Amino acid sequence: MENKLHNNIESIRSRMQEAAAKANRNVSDILLCAACKTQTVELVRASAQYSIDLFGENHAQELIEKYDNNAYLAKPAHFIGHLQSNKVKYVVGRAEIIQSVDSIKLLKIIEKEALKKNTLQKVLIEINIGDEESKSGIEEDMLPEIIDYASTLNAVSIRGLMCIPPICESETEARRYFADLRELFEKNKSNKYDNIAMEVLSMGMSSDYEAAILEGSTMIRVGTAIYGARKYKYQQV
Numbered sequence: 001m002e003n004k005l006h007n008n009i010e011s012i013r014s015r016m017q018e019a020a021a022k023a024n025r026n027v028s029d030i031l032l033c034a035a036c037k038t039q040t041v042e043l044v045r046a047s048a049q050y051s052i053d054l055f056g057e058n059h060a061q062e063l064i065e066k067y068d069n070n071a072y073l074a075k076p077a078h079f080i081g082h083l084q085s086n087k088v089k090y091v092v093g094r095a096e097i098i099q100s101v102d103s104i105k106l107l108k109i110i111e112k113e114a115l116k117k118n119t120l121q122k123v124l125i126e127i128n129i130g131d132e133e134s135k136s137g138i139e140e141d142m143l144p145e146i147i148d149y150a151s152t153l154n155a156v157s158i159r160g161l162m163c164i165p166p167i168c169e170s171e172t173e174a175r176r177y178f179a180d181l182r183e184l185f186e187k188n189k190s191n192k193y194d195n196i197a198m199e200v201l202s203m204g205m206s207s208d209y210e211a212a213i214l215e216g217s218t219m220i221r222v223g224t225a226i227y228g229a230r231k232y233k234y235q236q237v
């Protein structure tokens with residue numbers, strides 16, 4: 001299994017390199033986040049010795065378990081799943097960045113928790129780029145309001161944007177969504193607030209990370225292509 005992990009990661013690295021070259025970009029400007037939901041402490045720790053920059057978790061419980069058992073080998077962990085208010089206290093202090101912030105209410109709770117822990121919590125705003133009803137993330141036109149609100153906070157800093165686009169039939173279609181997010185990212189780069197910077201553009205998963213790199217992604221979140229198909233504890237119906 002360790003050999004397999006190593007091979008998978010090396011193959012992603014070389015495809016990242018190719019996509020970056022195609023886009024005339026420096027591959028060192030693109031981070032590889034291992035999306036390790038449902039993977040065990042042991043497997044995640046085995047993967048951490050290879051060329052992964054950071055880990056992404058979707059559930060507070062898994063973040064606690066892996067963080068507290070040194071599964072990440074001192075690499076950072078980000079929170080990338082939908083975050084419930086009552087779980088914020090477990091995530092602040094463990095996640096370097098909470099990538100999935102999608103409401104003012106959540107920002108408010110993160111601020112309170114970060115103040116309590118005397119830390120500065122970095123976050124990304126998740127954008128529902130395909131305007132899908134079933135998806136989390138804010139609508140694009142809500143972003144100025146969120147940014148204005150976040151500018152009043154003392155313990156929260158917005159560092160960029162994240163998206164999960166709709167399932168696409170073709171690379172061309174996927175690139176359109178990624179280009180939309182990139183445009184929004186660029187548009188908000190020059191703003192007047194100290195605690196808001198557009199540095200991280202988190203987009204691209206196993207099936208579309210090359211398209212995302214071609215459109216300017218600075219962080220791809222890859223699960224299946226590293227660990228193989230996920231086994232859920234409970235049957236998904």
Ligand SMILES: *Cc1c(COP(=O)(O)O)cnc(C)c1O
Nearest residue numbers: 035080205206221222223224225
């Ligand atoms: C699971 C997950 C990924 C990775 O998905 P794969 O298709 O397995 O690469 C990326 N981002 C988020 C938010 C996820 O939940």
